[in-house]
Amino acid sequence: MQQNQHQKFMQIAIALSENNVKNGLGGPFGAVITKDGVLIAQSANTVVPSNDPTAHAEIAAIRLACTALKTFDLTGCTIYTSCEPCPMCLGAIYWAHIDTMYYANSKDDAAKIGFDDAFIYAEIDLKLENRKLQSTRLLAQEALSVFTLWEKSESKTRY
Amino acid sequence: MQQNQHQKFMQIAIALSENNVKNGLGGPFGAVITKDGVLIAQSANTVVPSNDPTAHAEIAAIRLACTALKTFDLTGCTIYTSCEPCPMCLGAIYWAHIDTMYYANSKDDAAKIGFDDAFIYAEIDLKLENRKLQSTRLLAQEALSVFTLWEKSESKTRY
Numbered sequence: 001m002q003q004n005q006h007q008k009f010m011q012i013a014i015a016l017s018e019n020n021v022k023n024g025l026g027g028p029f030g031a032v033i034t035k036d037g038v039l040i041a042q043s044a045n046t047v048v049p050s051n052d053p054t055a056h057a058e059i060a061a062i063r064l065a066c067t068a069l070k071t072f073d074l075t076g077c078t079i080y081t082s083c084e085p086c087p088m089c090l091g092a093i094y095w096a097h098i099d100t101m102y103y104a105n106s107k108d109d110a111a112k113i114g115f116d117d118a119f120i121y122a123e124i125d126l127k128l129e130n131r132k133l134q135s136t137r138l139l140a141q142e143a144l145s146v147f148t149l150w151e152k153s154e155s156k157t158r159y
Numbered sequence: 160m161q162q163n164q165h166q167k168f169m170q171i172a173i174a175l176s177e178n179n180v181k182n183g184l185g186g187p188f189g190a191v192i193t194k195d196g197v198l199i200a201q202s203a204n205t206v207v208p209s210n211d212p213t214a215h216a217e218i219a220a221i222r223l224a225c226t227a228l229k230t231f232d233l234t235g236c237t238i239y240t241s242c243e244p245c246p247m248c249l250g251a252i253y254w255a256h257i258d259t260m261y262y263a264n265s266k267d268d269a270a271k272i273g274f275d276d277a278f279i280y281a282e283i284d285l286k287l288e289n290r291k292l293q294s295t296r297l298l299a300q301e302a303l304s305v306f307t308l309w310e311k312s313e314s315k316t317r318y
Binding site: 063091151 | 255
């Protein structure tokens with residue numbers, strides 16, 4: 001695909017982010033997902049209007065793309081995001097098996113305007129006992145028996 | 160709250176994970192969210208039946224809890240998850256401002272039965288250029304101007 005095609009899709013992602021700010025709809029983030037050069041899904045960040053802290057632009061766009069393509073596997077797709085993904089969205093990109101990402105703002109840019117991306121990246125690197133999130137292990141044996149059941153199951157679908 | 164109360168909520172999370180496996184519904188994961196000792200939301204992993212790669216048990220439970228409480232901020236809530244969260248779900252827990260987590264299986268247990276958690280944790284730690292996900296920066300200046308707009312905006316809601 002030509003470079004100006006990539007720029008076109010990123011411009012849509014940035015326009016979604018700008019529209020969010022200008023209309024007071026939510027955070028300054030937008031994302032577009034394409035496959036074979038065709039736009040499949042697009043979304044701004046909808047955390048505030050949808051009361052959903054997971055509704056970052058990338059995750060919202062992934063959900064829409066999966067609905068459109070009727071699959072949980074976006075192998076072969078490309079994501080254009082107006083900002084480098086936070087760990088939640090980066091994780092979602094991997095789980096969706098998206099191959100290629102274009103991003104505009106960096107996570108440091110996001111940190112500078114008050115978003116927690118850099119804080120969360122730092123927390124993930126800490127051991128459980130050193131994180132701000134209080135974490136306690138409980139009933140490990142009971143839960144492990146379910147993993148054993150999963151391993152033996154013949155009806156499982158991997159994702 | 161008494162220890163047996165915490166165990167009771169974790170048992171519900173584990174039962175959700177077990178039900179998923181026994182009925183071939185999806186991955187062996189369940190999560191429960193409580194506030195002040197009261198169960199607010201619960202969910203199994205629904206990636207496969209809902210064609211949504213982001214529908215891990217923790218994210219699904221966070222969405223349901225936010226719907227129930229009509230907020231994007233779960234400060235004061237506790238999550239009980241049958242497995243240590245992947246980076247996507249750990250990020251979601253931070254964005255939701257959940258304070259306390261109880262988990263049963265570890266991320267290493269998840270890796271042993273074929274889930275990508277450990278792989279994604281490792282990828283996040285790599286520089287962009289070394290990740291399996293191909294990442295390219297594009298139109299940084301255009302996107303940064305929207306962040307400036309956000310900073311100046313008086314109608315923004317922080318989350």
